[in-house]
């Protein structure tokens with residue numbers, strides 16, 4: 001395109017696309033509509049990937065977990081203005097809470113109309129609405145600012161503690177033009193967006209001293225260590241020190257769950273009895289009972305905390321040895337400082353090993369239990385998946401629900417890092433199908449999703465998306481016919497229990513979109529279906545009928561559900 005001076009021109013669409021490509025971004029997840037449909041069309045015509053979803057929240061979850069898996073590059077979600085932006089905002093907040101690097105880009109109304117509240121099409125002050133829910137919120141008003149605006153968004157999303165960034169794109173920006181020459185001068189790739197952040201020498205010395213004097217140390221591995229891809233550094237530290245480790249949900253597989261130093265099978269005993277806990281990219285939040293109470297033996301432990309965010313230190317408990325920096329740098333230096341130090345005391349590691357072996361024996365008995373007439377339970381069904389994943393470790397495992405989440409996390413061992421992708425810090429329901437699309441498209445590996453039947457309901461329509469892109473995804477519905485359980489009595493007066501669901505034929509839902517559905521009632525049927533489904537590399541859904549009475553209310557966080565003191569009035 002050129003103007004009367006015969007100068008070759010480009011426009012906002014192409015400067016944005018060229019800037020994203022310059023930063024190795026070749027994929028967007030989203031839902032098209034005014035004013036971004038033609039951006040998505042041009043993006044695909046340029047040979048880039050656009051995964052078109054049925055709801056922006058799931059496109060956003062896909063972008064959030066794509067960022068987590070990639071680590072040094074954010075996932076990108078593109079939405080229309082106002083309602084589309086708001087649908088994506090939950091996922092942006094989820095990314096920020098979980099420290100996943102993600103960019104939400106939404107088309108928007110023009111400032112002058114929004115600021116005078118003159119009633120534009122889908123009018124909303126999106127940049128300011130997003131700001132409290134993400135690391136940063138930018139608006140790009142001029143075509144010349146696109147390169148620096150995207151560079152800022154990428155660096156903010158991936159550097160330091162990663163998180164979500166919002167980029168507001170007023171519709172008129174796309175129609176602005178600029179000479180191709182000038183655009184070439186402006187477009188750049190930011191240098192070193194995830195710089196090493198080296199901890200202070202005295203912090204390393206202090207932490208090494210605390211660890212050397214520990215009688216009953218334990219390491220807690222968080223998803224921050226998994227996302228940092230500190231696989232080698234974690235292995236070296238754990239094996240040189242001999243210290244037992246506990247992985248948080250998404251850190252499973254960073255060290256194989258079958259490793260002899262894993263204390264996961266006796267987490268409660270390890271946390272209550274330890275005297276020093278070394279937090280590696282893990283926060284002392286609600287998932288760890290804030291580092292206090294009976295979980296921790298009702299006594300203050302000595303904490304060593306490795307975290308890239310300085311103000312995470314002392315968030316819940318005093319930290320005896322804070323080590324602020326990136327996980328790789330911190331662990332390498334700490335391992336060096338501990339060279340030659342005695343390993344963790346055999347008395348402690350032996351006591352843990354004994355407990356681990358006992359608890360694993362109990363679980364094995366539960367997994368081998370015969371199926372009751374009322375259906376499989378979580379143990380004898382997930383025992384099948386446990387065996388399958390041990391034989392096929394390079395499969396992405398997506399997981400959400402309550403009992404479906406807690407039991408899968410406890411029963412199914414992970415052998416590889418960044419393969420277990422779950423509800424994360426918020427315990428949000430609805431991440432399932434979006435995560436499946438991203439895990440399959442980012443890694444190219446098969447995906448298995450273990451879904452509570454209620455959790456699946458939040459994103460179930462994206463089965464059509466999964467079928468449209470013919471992705472190697474096997475969804476297992478743990479169908480107990482309810483939220484937590486499926487047998488709660490109806491309250492009478494023709495009302496239906498608030499926790500009950502239809503124990504439906506989700507397998508037929510998958511068949512409706514051309515995928516393969518299986519209905520299974522026994523572990524044997526589940527095993528056969530799982531093997532066939534994953535081998536097919538096609539979209540499949542296994543509807544696993546689970547005893548409605550098998551679960552417990554709210555999994556292991558029942559205490560968070562306040563119960564009325566006055567009962568029914």
Ligand SMILES: Cc1ncc(Cn2c(C)c(CCOP(=O)(O)OP(=O)(O)O)sc2=O)c(N)n1
Nearest residue numbers: 401402403404427428429452453454455483484
């Ligand atoms: C967005 C959202 N809504 C509601 C909830 C509350 N919730 C809900 C609705 C869950 C579903 C539990 O039922 P399920 O069928 O998925 O799993 P199980 O029946 O196997 O426990 S777990 C849970 O915390 C949530 N965490 N997130």
Ligand SMILES: [Mg+2]
Nearest residue numbers: 453454482483
């Ligand atoms: Mg359920």
